[in-house]
Amino acid sequence: MRSILTIAVALAVAAGAALAQCPGCPSAGGCGSMSQKTGGLAGLMLVSLAGDTVKLSDHIGMMPMVVLLAGTGEASGKAADIVQAAVAAQEQPPMLAYVLVAGPRAAKAFAKSHSLTGMVLLDPKRTVLAAAMADTLPRALFIDRSGTILRAGAKLSETSVSLALKAMAQAAERLVDPVCGMTVTKEHAAASFAYQGKTYYFCSTACKDNFAKAPQQYH
Numbered sequence: 508m509r510s511i512l513t514i515a516v517a518l519a520v521a522a523g524a525a526l527a528q529c530p531g532c533p534s535a536g537g538c539g540s541m542s543q544k545t546g547g548l549a550g551l552m553l554v555s556l557a558g559d560t561v562k563l564s565d566h567i568g569m570m571p572m573v574v575l576l577a578g579t580g581e582a583s584g585k586a587a588d589i590v591q592a593a594v595a596a597q598e599q600p601p602m603l604a605y606v607l608v609a610g611p612r613a614a615k616a617f618a619k620s621h622s623l624t625g626m627v628l629l630d631p632k633r634t635v636l637a638a639a640m641a642d643t644l645p646r647a648l649f650i651d652r653s654g655t656i657l658r659a660g661a662k663l664s665e666t667s668v669s670l671a672l673k674a675m676a677q678a679a680e681r682l683v684d685p686v687c688g689m690t691v692t693k694e695h696a697a698a699s700f701a702y703q704g705k706t707y708y709f710c711s712t713a714c715k716d717n718f719a720k721a722p723q724q725y726h
């Protein structure tokens with residue numbers, strides 16, 4: 508019990524810090540591209556309803572994730588349904604983790620009623636996280652493959668979740684110019700060059716020309 512509460516406090520501090528840096532988070536639309544690193548979230552060991560431990564650092568920075576911070580009230584139930592349905596509809600869905608602010612009985616009942624899997628149970632006494640993420644204000648963190656929080660939304664809707672997932676997909680499509688290291692996309696790259704069966708994208712024709720002269724230096 509003590510260890511779970513300790514984890515809950517750590518998560519509340521980390522998530523609160525990330526959300527606090529974006530004044531628009533409490534709004535219905537959530538935040539725009541936040542470009543905030545998850546910081547303390549990466550070091551957490553979470554306890555699942557099945558009794559297993561989940562090390563988020565094994566996933567953050569390796570794959571896209573959606574983390575739903577929720578209570579057990581009506582708003583959180585709707586948010587869970589919306590997020591789960593939207594994620595399930597993705598061709599390549601991100602990892603979905605639920606952080607439930609409730610005791611074991613409420614958590615199991617909530618998971619069963621919403622057919623949820625992989626839920627993570629925290630803060631059985633509904634203390635720190637319950638105060639920050641009340642039933643009326645479930646939050647979702649949309650974390651891209653690099654470990655950056657793209658959006659953090661409250662009052663989740665099908666539209667806001669779809670927009671956030673779209674932002675995650677766009678982030679996944681970003682590429683790095685091998686010459687200068689700038690982030691580019693296929694759609695907006697200034698030039699491209701095929702080498703040994705792989706296509707490289709560049710921020711400028713100058714970078715492409717430099718690459719073409721000696722691709723082995725950047726390969």
